[in-house]
Amino acid sequence: MSKFWSKRTHELDPYVPGEQPKNTQYIKLNTNENPYPPSAQVLQSIHDASSGDLRLYSDPNADELKQAIADYYAKYAVEKNNVFVGNSSDEVLAHTFVALLKHDQPLLFPDISYSFYPVYCRLFGINYQMIPLSDHFDIQPEDYSRTNGGIIFPNPNAPTGKALSLQTIETFLTQHPDSVIVIDEAYVDFGADTAIALVRQYKNLLVTQTFSKSRSLAGLRVGFAIADAELIAGMERVKNSFHPYALSREAIAGATASIKDAKSFENNRQKIINTRERITPLLEQLGFSVIPSSANFVFAKPPAGHTAEQLYQQLKQQNILVRYFNAPRIEQYLRITMGTDDEMDTLLETLRLILAD
Amino acid sequence: MSKFWSKRTHELDPYVPGEQPKNTQYIKLNTNENPYPPSAQVLQSIHDASSGDLRLYSDPNADELKQAIADYYAKYAVEKNNVFVGNSSDEVLAHTFVALLKHDQPLLFPDISYSFYPVYCRLFGINYQMIPLSDHFDIQPEDYSRTNGGIIFPNPNAPTGKALSLQTIETFLTQHPDSVIVIDEAYVDFGADTAIALVRQYKNLLVTQTFSKSRSLAGLRVGFAIADAELIAGMERVKNSFHPYALSREAIAGATASIKDAKSFENNRQKIINTRERITPLLEQLGFSVIPSSANFVFAKPPAGHTAEQLYQQLKQQNILVRYFNAPRIEQYLRITMGTDDEMDTLLETLRLILAD
Numbered sequence: 001m002s003k004f005w006s007k008r009t010h011e012l013d014p015y016v017p018g019e020q021p022k023n024t025q026y027i028k029l030n031t032n033e034n035p036y037p038p039s040a041q042v043l044q045s046i047h048d049a050s051s052g053d054l055r056l057y058s059d060p061n062a063d064e065l066k067q068a069i070a071d072y073y074a075k076y077a078v079e080k081n082n083v084f085v086g087n088s089s090d091e092v093l094a095h096t097f098v099a100l101l102k103h104d105q106p107l108l109f110p111d112i113s114y115s116f117y118p119v120y121c122r123l124f125g126i127n128y129q130m131i132p133l134s135d136h137f138d139i140q141p142e143d144y145s146r147t148n149g150g151i152i153f154p155n156p157n158a159p160t161g162k163a164l165s166l167q168t169i170e171t172f173l174t175q176h177p178d179s180v181i182v183i184d185e186a187y188v189d190f191g192a193d194t195a196i197a198l199v200r201q202y203k204n205l206l207v208t209q210t211f212s213k214s215r216s217l218a219g220l221r222v223g224f225a226i227a228d229a230e231l232i233a234g235m236e237r238v239k240n241s242f243h244p245y246a247l248s249r250e251a252i253a254g255a256t257a258s259i260k261d262a263k264s265f266e267n268n269r270q271k272i273i274n275t276r277e278r279i280t281p282l283l284e285q286l287g288f289s290v291i292p293s294s295a296n297f298v299f300a301k302p303p304a305g306h307t308a309e310q311l312y313q314q315l316k317q318q319n320i321l322v323r324y325f326n327a328p329r330i331e332q333y334l335r336i337t338m339g340t341d342d343e344m345d346t347l348l349e350t351l352r353l354i355l356a357d
Numbered sequence: 358m359s360k361f362w363s364k365r366t367h368e369l370d371p372y373v374p375g376e377q378p379k380n381t382q383y384i385k386l387n388t389n390e391n392p393y394p395p396s397a398q399v400l401q402s403i404h405d406a407s408s409g410d411l412r413l414y415s416d417p418n419a420d421e422l423k424q425a426i427a428d429y430y431a432k433y434a435v436e437k438n439n440v441f442v443g444n445s446s447d448e449v450l451a452h453t454f455v456a457l458l459k460h461d462q463p464l465l466f467p468d469i470s471y472s473f474y475p476v477y478c479r480l481f482g483i484n485y486q487m488i489p490l491s492d493h494f495d496i497q498p499e500d501y502s503r504t505n506g507g508i509i510f511p512n513p514n515a516p517t518g519k520a521l522s523l524q525t526i527e528t529f530l531t532q533h534p535d536s537v538i539v540i541d542e543a544y545v546d547f548g549a550d551t552a553i554a555l556v557r558q559y560k561n562l563l564v565t566q567t568f569s570k571s572r573s574l575a576g577l578r579v580g581f582a583i584a585d586a587e588l589i590a591g592m593e594r595v596k597n598s599f600h601p602y603a604l605s606r607e608a609i610a611g612a613t614a615s616i617k618d619a620k621s622f623e624n625n626r627q628k629i630i631n632t633r634e635r636i637t638p639l640l641e642q643l644g645f646s647v648i649p650s651s652a653n654f655v656f657a658k659p660p661a662g663h664t665a666e667q668l669y670q671q672l673k674q675q676n677i678l679v680r681y682f683n684a685p686r687i688e689q690y691l692r693i694t695m696g697t698d699d700e701m702d703t704l705l706e707t708l709r710l711i712l713a714d
Contacts, residue, residue, distance in 0.1 A: 004537050004561060005591040006459040014597035017417055028413070037409030046411075046607070050403040052394030054576040054611075056385070057569070060374055087444050087578075090600035098480075102363040123455075123598040180361050204361060212414070219411040219606035221444075234362040240371035241480040243447035249576035250407065250607045 008125070015119045018323050027346060029337040030321040032187070032297055034216040036271065036340075039264035042217070042257045049253035058252055060244040065252050068259045069224055077200045081229040085255075086239065087246050089186060089210035089223025094120055095242070096152075096206060096225065099234040100180040102126045103149030110139050112330055114158050114184060133329075137162055137291060141171040152182040156192050159325065159335040161293030163192035173202045180231065182206045189214035189269050190276070191294030196226050203228040213296055214269050215258045222247065222255040272296050275338045282348055286355060297337045299330075303355065308334050311354065318350045365482070372476045375680050384703060386694040387678040389544070389654055391573040393628065393697075395611070396621035399574070402614035406606040415609055417601040422609050425616045426581055434557045438586040442612075443596065444603050446543060446567035446580025451477055452599070453509075453563060453582065456591040457537040459483045460506030467496050469687055471515050471541060490686075494519055494648060498528040509539040513549050516682065516692040518650030520549035530559045537588065539563045546571035546626050547633070548651030553583050560585040570653055571626050572615045579604065579612040629653050632695045639705055643712060654694045656687075660712065665691050668711065675707045 001010060018031040037043075066083040086092040097120040101107050104127075109117045111130035121128045131143050137160045139153055151172060156163040172181050183195045185207055195207045206227035212218035225235065239246060247255075258265070280290050280298060287303025302311050312324035312334060323335040338344065358367060375388040394400075423440040443449040454477040458464050461484075466474045468487035478485045488500050494517045496510055508529060513520040529538050540552045542564055552564045563584035569575035582592065596603060604612075615622070637647050637655060644660025659668050669681035669691060680692040695701065 002587045002591055003535065004457055004588055005594075006456060008459065009456045009591045009594055012594045012598050014594050015601055016597075017414075017601045020414055020417060022416070022420075031414060033414065034412045037412050043407055043409075043411070046407040047404050049576075050400055050407065050607070050611075052400075054400070054403075055391045055394050055573040057374075057377055057388060057390065057575040058578070059379070060377060063379075088600050088602060090602070094599050099363060099366045100361055102365065119598045123595065178360065216412040218414040218602075219406075221415070221602060221605045230359045231361055234359060234366045237362075237366055237369045237371050238480065240373075241369050241476050242451050243445050244372055244374045245445060245447070245575075245578060248578045248605065248608060250403070251605060254407075254411075 012122055013119060015116045019321060025319050027320045027339060027343045029339050029343070029347065030323045032213055032337045033218050034213060034268065034272070034296070035338065035343065036216055036268045038216040038258065039261050041261055042254055045257035046250045046254040049249045054249060057245050058247055058249045062247050062252050065256045068256045072259050073196050073226065076197050078196065078226055082199060082226050082232060084225040084232050084235045085247060086223050087251070088221045089208050089212070090116065091246070092208050092223040092225050093184065095235050095238045096182055096208065097121070097124050097126060099238040100206065100231060101150040101152065101182065105147050105149035108144055108148045108151045110153050110157065112137065112160065114154050117152060139164060141168060141175060144172065145175065148176065148179055150180045150182065151176060152184060154184040154186060155195070156187045156294040158187065158295065159297070159323070159330065160291050160299050161295040161297060162291060163294035166193045166195060166197060169195050170198065173198065173205055177204060180204050180206055182208065185209045186213055187295035190273055190296045199226050199228065203230065206231050211255050211258060215265060216268060217254060217258060220251055220254050222251050272338045275341055275344055279338070279344050286351055297335050299333050299335050301333050306355065308332050314354045315350065320347055320350055365480070369479055370476060372473045376678060382676050384677045384696060384700045386696050386700070386704065387680045389570055389694045390575050391570060391625065391629070391653070392695070392700065393573055393625045395573040395615065396618050398618055399611055399614045403607045403611040406610035411606060414602050415604055415606045419604050419609050422613045425613045429616050430553050430583065433554050435553065435583055439556060439583050439589060441582040441589050441592045442604060443580050444608070445578045446565050446569070447473065448603070449565050449580040449582050450541065452592050452595045453539055453565065454478070454481050454483060456595040457563065457588060458507040458509065458539065462504050462506035465501055465505045465508045467510050467514065469494065469517065471511050474509060496521060498525060498532060501529065502532065505533065505536055507537045507539065508533060509541060511541040511543060512552070513544045513651040515544065515652065516654070516680070516687065517648055517656050518652040518654060519648060520651035523550045523552060523554065526552050527555065530555065530562055534561060537561050537563055539565065542566045543570055544652035547630055547653045556583050556585065560587065563588050568612050568615060572622060573625060574611060574615060577608055577611050579608050629695045632698055632701055636695070636701050643708055654692050656690050656692050658690050663712065665689050671711045672707060677704055677707055
């Protein structure tokens, strides 16, 4: 506390990311990173961008990257002015909250979801209501039938990994034509259908994605949004009132190369999906209840006689990091990121020993 | 305009950066970039960081970079918890406005200054008053003797290039002990004394700097702030409510290498100072009035019979970009960034021909 802090700063309850240990002894299954590195051609593009030209500003509009993303989604008639890019999808979400989700009526989002949403609301002074998931951890359109100033949820949801169909998302879009509906697709590439397919049809839809998970670039910090040009124009107004040069030369070059490198992207995400499908029944054999996941993680409840918190600690002692949330309704679950198959085998073997103990 | 935009978004008046043409035909003297590239060791550090580890998040606390900055300023007893880092000094300033400059009383800043300050105020709903510079374009402490919620100005000021002494800055600090005083030192390395020397003495002082100008890294996007640990803690609260992983792996590595590479930094900034000192009398010989500059640019008024706007256009036709501001009191000046000596000779020769015409 400080007399120099603004009132708002005193009220903040900042986001706490998963542990990022400095040493590398851990098998890191706690922050949904991709176990496979970016491709050689992505790294080469970043190297090429790290030249003497770094003395010059990057393109404030990141046109090259926006065009590459538009081209990638050309089948959905996405054009460059439907694309917004930022320094991580967290930043893209932050600008979305300011530009499109701050209204007199409360913003709605699920009560078990990305825990950053209420943090943004506090930072930007946005009135919000959290809507509990169903008993089976589902996001149900009928629960959102109330006056609102916007709706946001991840698809697949985090940390449950459960996905909604595009049909259900259309129900949200048609039932709330005067609200912006934001679909946060950080994990969509691992098994859900992207709502980008609906962007040209619904002027109230904004979809966010990230290069951090399916594209193996968490360390580069790039995210993007796709929406009707009018929504994107609002986002640009906010971004250009915050920092016009959001992306470095490396970020623009690396993300552009990544979006053009469909082959290694498809290859890696399929490997991760295969690992998840292989691991899920094996966890169930160990007595875990595993929620069917469409993401690069599973949300799993340990067998009777073991608490999630205790198991998290025991795994950490064995140099395996998973994510434990000390929060109502989910304090009996662990979120386990899909690592390489070798890493997952080590996890399973370690769990076997702990549970047999 | 859109019914989906927030009220705030409608009210924004976004910042307009200097032209960043995609083609490279221009001698670019318009956005205060450094004419000399970053050193080989800085580029090597960025290359090394662009490895398979990009799949992993960067350090959200950027400890390595903070420690390097603290070490660099160890002579002023700066420690790691006195350092804040962000994705450009624009972002560092944005967080500063939210964390420390939003209070009931108005924020004060000069009326000829970095034109981003009122943009932040609109974005964050901060009440502000602009204090006119003196007739000689000076920032005078006596003009700020009024109730306020904070004071911010660049030193040297932009676009005038005029610097204040540390003694004058201490006058601000002692006259406003309950306000945060922010000194924006984007250009300090080109000829002013850094107020970082005063940080351990004044709990109400925050100093911002950037890697974009004197460190030749505009394309990497890194800025920082130094202040009492309590002010920094407020900044961290805001940053961790916005995007915890602000800096990429490349940004952390490149900025750290740059701050450790004192030799090429000293060499480049001295070359730029020498160019400025050589060019100023030559511009005066051509009939320009040149404000004595402590920055990497000069603010110069063309000789009678020529308007700044016209001259800006004429130079652009000759493939030389300088900055023209269509704003009261400064619409008769051009801001000319120091390029290489060859580039400045071309500028002088071109001006000679235009003025003789």
